[in-house]
Amino acid sequence: MTKNIAIIGCGAIGYEIAKSIDDRNIPNCRVCVLFDTEREQLDYLESDLTNKPDAMFDRFDDFITSDIFSKIDFVVEAASIEAARRYSIKLLQEGKDMMIMSTGSFSDPTFSKEILNLIHNGGRRVYLPSGAIGGADILRAVKGYIDEVILTTTKSVNSIKGAPYFLKRGQNADSIFDKTTIFEGSAEEAIKEFPSNINVSALVSLAGIGFQDTRVRVVVDPLIETNRHEIAVKWKYGEFYIKINNRPSPSNPKTSYLAVLSAIECLRSALVNDIQIGS
Ligand SMILES: NC(=O)C1=CN([C@@H]2O[C@H](COP(=O)(O)OP(=O)(O)OC[C@H]3O[C@@H](n4cnc5c(N)ncnc54)[C@H](O)[C@@H]3O)[C@@H](O)[C@H]2O)C=CC1
Ligand SMILES: O=C([O-])CC(=O)C(=O)O
Numbered sequence: 114m115t116k117n118i119a120i121i122g123c124g125a126i127g128y129e130i131a132k133s134i135d136d137r138n139i140p141n142c143r144v145c146v147l148f149d150t151e152r153e154q155l156d157y158l159e160s161d162l163t164n165k166p167d168a169m170f171d172r173f174d175d176f177i178t179s180d181i182f183s184k185i186d187f188v189v190e191a192a193s194i195e196a197a198r199r200y201s202i203k204l205l206q207e208g209k210d211m212m213i214m215s216t217g218s219f220s221d222p223t224f225s226k227e228i229l230n231l232i233h234n235g236g237r238r239v240y241l242p243s244g245a246i247g248g249a250d251i252l253r254a255v256k257g258y259i260d261e262v263i264l265t266t267t268k269s270v271n272s273i274k275g276a277p278y279f280l281k282r283g284q285n286a287d288s289i290f291d292k293t294t295i296f297e298g299s300a301e302e303a304i305k306e307f308p309s310n311i312n313v314s315a316l317v318s319l320a321g322i323g324f325q326d327t328r329v330r331v332v333v334d335p336l337i338e339t340n341r342h343e344i345a346v347k348w349k350y351g352e353f354y355i356k357i358n359n360r361p362s363p364s365n366p367k368t369s370y371l372a373v374l375s376a377i378e379c380l381r382s383a384l385v386n387d388i389q390i391g392s
Contacts, residue, residue, distance in 0.1 A: 114141070115141060115142060115143055116141055116142040116143075116186040116187050116384055117145035117185050117186050117187070118134065118142050118143065118144055118146075118185070118186070118187050118188070118189060119146035119147075119148060119176070119185045119187075119188045119189070119209075120144060120146070120148070120188075120191065121148045121149070121188060121189065121190045121191065121196060121200060122149060122190065122191035122192030122193070122196065122214075123151075123154040123155055123158040124149075124154060124192075124364070125362045125363075125364045125368045126191035126214055126362075126368060126372065126373050126376050127149070127158070127189065127191040127192070128157075128158050128161075128364070129373045129376075129377065130189055130191065130373075130377055130380060131144050131147070131158055131162060132161065132162070133377045135162045135163055135164055138377070138381075139377065139380055139381045139384065140384070140385060141384045141385060142187070142380075142384050143164060144164065145166055145167050145168075145181065145184060145185060146166055146167065146168050146169070146170065146176065146181060146185060147159065147166050147168075147169045147170075148169070148170045148171070148173070148176050149171060149192070150171055150172075151171070152171050155169045155171065167181055167184075168181045173199070177203065177204075177207070182207070185209055186209070186210070187209065187210050187211070187212070187383070187384070188209045188210070188211045188212075189214070189376075189380065190211060190212065190213045190214055190215060191214040191215075192214075192215065193215055193308070193309070194215045194217045194218045194304070194308045194309075194312075195308075196215065197214075197215040197218035198218045198221060198224050201213060201218070201224075201228060201239075202224070202228065202231065205228065205231040205232075205235065205239070206235070208237070209237075210237055210238040210239070210240075211237075211238075211239050212239075212240040212241075212242065212376070212380055212383060213239060213240070213241055214244065214312070214372075214376055215312060216241050216242075216244065216312045216313075216315035216316050216319070217304040217308055217311065217312045217314070217315045218315075219315050219319055219324075220300065220304045220318070220324045238383070240379050240380075240383045241319065242372070242375045242376045242378075242379035243316060243375045243379070244313055244316055244369075244371075244372045244375050244376070245312075245313050245340060245342060245357070245359055245368075245369040245371050245375070246313045246317070246342050246357055246371075247355060248317075248320075248344050248346075248353070248355045249316055249317070249320040250391050250392045251346070252317065252320035252321040252346065253320045253321075253392060254392060255348045255349075255351075256320070256321050256322065258348045258349035259321055259322050259346060259347070259348045259349075260347045260348060261328070261345075261346065261347045262317060262326070262327045262344070262345070262346050263328045263329075263330065263345045263346075264300070264313065264314050264317050264328070264329050264342065264344050264345075265329075265330040265332060265341075265342075265343040265345070266310070266313065266329070266330070266331050266332065266340070266342050266343075267292075267331075267332040267333075267337055267340075267341040267343075268310060268331070268332070268333060268334070268337070268341075268367075269333070269334065269335065269336075269337050269338065269366070270286045270287055270289060270333060270335050271366045272310070272340055272361060272367045273286055273307065273310055273331075273333055273367070274286035274287065276306060276307045276308070276309065276310055277305065277306055277307070277308065278295065278296065278306035278307055278331075281306075286333060289333045289335060291335070292332060292333070292334040293333050294330055294332050295331055295332070296330065296331040297328070297329070297330050297331075298328075298329060299324060299325050299326070299327065299328065300315065300317065300318045300324045300325075300327040300328075301318075301324040301325055302329075304324075306331075307331060309367050310367055311331065313342055314327060314329045321346070338360070339359055339360055339361075339369075340359045340361060340367075340369045341356070341357065341359070342355075342356075342357045343356045343357075357371070359371045359372075
């Protein structure tokens, strides 16, 4: 049966997911609703789709009180941590399954607990893509034996500027001329300082030893052209190190193109009954 998809956030990731559905690269579904607080984002994406959505909204309340809302089977969040926290619980309570791209939203324990409750007791399904990294399979398998997890994320000035870290300190990322480690702390703290840059630390935390114990370093390198994520793990029966160098997506330098492709594959595997490869 064809599933009706609503996409929240029509930026770099939401756009590509919608295009992929439109091009029939993800079977068993159609784009039914687009929701973005920015009207231009909606219009731009809609104009590029061959199969037009049934409705578009720029206010959440209009979406959830519309007639079309009851037809939605699955919601893709690709907007922001704030959006994920604000909308997801209501959507799950209303019986929608979800894929959440802004995984940093789970660093709030109250939000996390409520989502787990809706999964365990409400029968809902929630999918968190690997996004811009890999290695979640290993972390999940060894999680009971981990001594240390360190994520080092290195980004260019362009892909990190505007983060609350800089605004709070009255600093400008453009004034960094040498490779500099600007942050060391827990994943929980990292997400507060860099909410649009370090969702990957949430996935590492959720797959492994949690937001308080996962250590994060953020490095700004004015010469780097990629978003680089290095995951170093020591555990009782071994250790592993994964280095991922991602080119940014064309429309958003903060977002690696791998995150776009990971979202598409996660949605495909959520909707298609297929062999499950990897843990
Ligand atoms: N899990 C991962 O590995 C990764 C996660 N992300 C996260 O995925 C999300 C989407 O990323 P991109 O598409 O690159 O961002 P983007 O900035 O290109 O697009 C976001 C879109 O969401 C809209 N939006 C923002 N707040 C909204 C709200 N409250 N309600 C409705 N629409 C809203 C914006 O107007 C924009 O069109 C971001 O939170 C980003 O940090 C990005 C890369 C990797
Ligand atoms: O796309 C990336 O490289 C990582 C990113 O923005 C995030 O984790 O929020």
